[in-house]
Amino acid sequence: MGSFGKFAGAVALLAVAGFQSPAAAVVIVPSGLSTFTDTGNETFNSLTVGSTFNGHTNGDATFTGTGTIQQVPNVGGQYAAPLGDETPYLVVRVGQTERITFANGATSLSFFLGSADSYNTFNFYDKDGNSVGSFTGNQLLSPGNGDQEGPATNSFVFFSGDFKYVEFGTGSQNALELDSLSWTPGQITGAVPEPSTWAMMILGFLGVGFLSYRRRSAGPSLRVV
Secondary structure, three states: OOHHHHHHHHHHHHHHHHOOOOOOOOEEEOOOOOOOOOOOOEOOOOOOOOOEOOOEEEOOEEEEEOOEEEOOOOEOOOEOOOOOOOOOEEEEOOOOOEEEEEEEEEEEEEEEEEOOEOOOEEEEEOOOOOEEEEEEHHHHOOOOEOOOOOHHHOEEEEEEEEEEEEEEEOOOOOOEEEEEEEEEEOOOOOOOOOHHHHHHHHHHHHHHHHHHHHHHHOOOOOOOO
């Protein structure tokens, strides 16, 4: 292989490697905030208690699913308000899910989680539907035993990363309860070319440059008149 072929191959490999930059995985950021405050982008206060939380839009966030809006008093075996929360909050029960989709993605999410259970699930996905983070209630607030009165299982939870949507669920037992949602919008502006596309573009430019170089270095050609 000539020097140009070796160089072009190296450039192609660098192009493929350089543009494979997956979204940052979602991680838990410790908060230490166990006192409920009714603040955030979405507090559910304007919604009807008992209604299904589906099709609601708040800024760049759209909520879809079968979760419901509830408020004290608690209903045994069904749901219980997060500790200190007397305002409307979101409940996801057995067989229900709730999804938040962000128009331009998001880079952080927080909420006040009530009586965290090990079977509560929190799954984050990128714009292509790939998982970028998956957590259970006991991973967020240990021991995740559903205690309704202790600060260890009733606290604000913070996440950081790059994601397009998040889904809440509760497995085969009731229930997941949360309130005071906040998020930081992302900046998804359009499709990014595939690595192979970048490589072909670069090789194309190199090819044009190489042909020009060969023509110049060949010197004047003999022409028969």
